[in-house]
Amino acid sequence: MPDSFHVPTRDLTLPSDQDASGRTLGEEEMALVAEAIRSGVLTSTKGRMVKGLETRFAELVGSRHAHACASGSAAIHTAIAAIDPEPGDEIVTTPITDMGALTPILYQGAIPVFADVDPRTGNVTAATVEQALSDRTRAIVVTHLFGCPAEIGPIMALAQRRGVPVIEDCAQAFLSTVGVRHVGTIGTIGCFSLQQGKHITTGEGGLVVTDDPDLARRMYLFINKGWGYGDPKPDHYFIALNYRMSELQGAVALAQLDKLGDGVARRRAMAERLDDAIADLPGLGTPRSPIGATHSYWKYPLIVDPETVRGGPVALGGGLKDWSVASAPRYIQKPAFECAVIREQRTFGRSRFPFSLARPEAVDYAPARFPGAYRFLERVLVLPWNERYEPRHVDHIAAAVRAKHAELAGGLVHG
Numbered sequence: 290m291p292d293s294f295h296v297p298t299r300d301l302t303l304p305s306d307q308d309a310s311g312r313t314l315g316e317e318e319m320a321l322v323a324e325a326i327r328s329g330v331l332t333s334t335k336g337r338m339v340k341g342l343e344t345r346f347a348e349l350v351g352s353r354h355a356h357a358c359a360s361g362s363a364a365i366h367t368a369i370a371a372i373d374p375e376p377g378d379e380i381v382t383t384p385i386t387d388m389g390a391l392t393p394i395l396y397q398g399a400i401p402v403f404a405d406v407d408p409r410t411g412n413v414t415a416a417t418v419e420q421a422l423s424d425r426t427r428a429i430v431v432t433h434l435f436g437c438p439a440e441i442g443p444i445m446a447l448a449q450r451r452g453v454p455v456i457e458d459c460a461q462a463f464l465s466t467v468g469v470r471h472v473g474t475i476g477t478i479g480c481f482s483l484q485q486g487k488h489i490t491t492g493e494g495g496l497v498v499t500d501d502p503d504l505a506r507r508m509y510l511f512i513n514k515g516w517g518y519g520d521p522k523p524d525h526y527f528i529a530l531n532y533r534m535s536e537l538q539g540a541v542a543l544a545q546l547d548k549l550g551d552g553v554a555r556r557r558a559m560a561e562r563l564d565d566a567i568a569d570l571p572g573l574g575t576p577r578s579p580i581g582a583t584h585s586y587w588k589y590p591l592i593v594d595p596e597t598v599r600g601g602p603v604a605l606g607g608g609l610k611d612w613s614v615a616s617a618p619r620y621i622q623k624p625a626f627e628c629a630v631i632r633e634q635r636t637f638g639r640s641r642f643p644f645s646l647a648r649p650e651a652v653d654y655a656p657a658r659f660p661g662a663y664r665f666l667e668r669v670l671v672l673p674w675n676e677r678y679e680p681r682h683v684d685h686i687a688a689a690v691r692a693k694h695a696e697l698a699g700g701l702v703h704g
């Protein structure tokens with residue numbers, strides 16, 4: 290425990306990313322929004338905010354191209370559409386993710402095929418992805434859950450051997466790194482979300498990045514109804530939506546971008562403080578980044594061993610409420626394939642398309658095939674985290690965890 294550990298009080302209110310207390314929205318955002326309004330141009334097809342955001346984000350993460358769009362789900366949809374699967378093609382992905390990362394696969398007529406995850410991190414691995422590949426695999430989506438980078442190196446090696454593009458879902462992983470590279474720039478396409486609770490926010494919003502000029506062009510077109518703005522003879526070249534980000538959101542995002550580096554540094558520093566404060570508690574851990582990688586702590590997940598901590602994450606999370614510390618046992622509660630849309634194949638009318646085209650094995654969700662996912666959900670307790678946390682907040686969380694752990698793991702900790 291650090292020397293400067295604060296005396297705990299039970300009623301401290303933690304900053305929340307659901308309101309101003311845990312966000313960095315301020316004068317800078319207001320000034321740029323005012324500038325956008327004064328300009329009278331609120332669409333990105335004519336304005337400068339979204340274009341500025343795209344240029345600066347590409348520079349920041351080290352990618353040749355970036356395009357902004359309406360949400361993280363739109364970003365994933367844009368990436369899948371750029372890869373342009375044939376109906377019934379398979380996209381290997383994770384069952385531990387937001388539904389917004391999965392329904393775009395179905396909208397593009399492809400089948401999500403689930404790879405199991407490492408129960409210590411909730412991330413897919415090269416070994417689990419390999420088991421899910423088939424000769425119909427058209428892309429692999431790798432999610433860096435909670436900001437902890439997946440083992441992208443071995444996954445890239447596998448994908449390259451099989452000639453399959455990789456989409457990195459970085460909705461939760463702004464500025465996480467693997468070696469010298471930011472996540473999102475290692476795979477073929479990177480996708481980000483600017484939703485209310487993400488590292489930076491415009492309320493809703495998304496970004497895609499790639500080094501590939503053809504994919505960048507297809508993504509730009511997909512966000513813009515397939516219309517070739519600026520071409521000598523523009524047309525609607527293919528089926529696509531209006532997924533544009535408005536200039537108002539672009540203005541907020543531009544200002545937020547200046548705050549991202551400090552925000553991530555703050556999240557890391559506070560996470561290290563919590564690591565140190567609870568390191569001695571048996572039966573508790575947190576996902577560690579692979580060697581040479583850095584975590585950006587969208588959330589701080591605890592992995593709770595129910596054999597040591599009685600009642601596991603549910604009991605610990607319940608106990609933390611007494612200290613006004615919110616937490617989410619089981620994260621998304623169940624693997625995504627147990628949700629009605631996938632399990633009951635509720636898609637377009639009664640067609641079940643594209644599931645109607647699936648190999649039986651691709652839609653076999655027998656629990657025995659996903660031991661890592663079930664084990665992870667049984668053990669994970671997600672603590673909210675944000676860049677406004679100060680040492681006193683983290684010390685409060687640590688005190689709460691220590692007190693409840695003492696009750697639930699009784700007799701195992703001394704001193």
Ligand SMILES: Cc1ncc(COP(=O)(O)O)c(C=O)c1O
Nearest residue numbers: 360361362387389390460482484
């Ligand atoms: C891993 C992941 N992918 C995709 C999304 C979808 O992003 P959005 O909510 O901005 O549509 C989220 C959002 O929570 C997410 O966490």
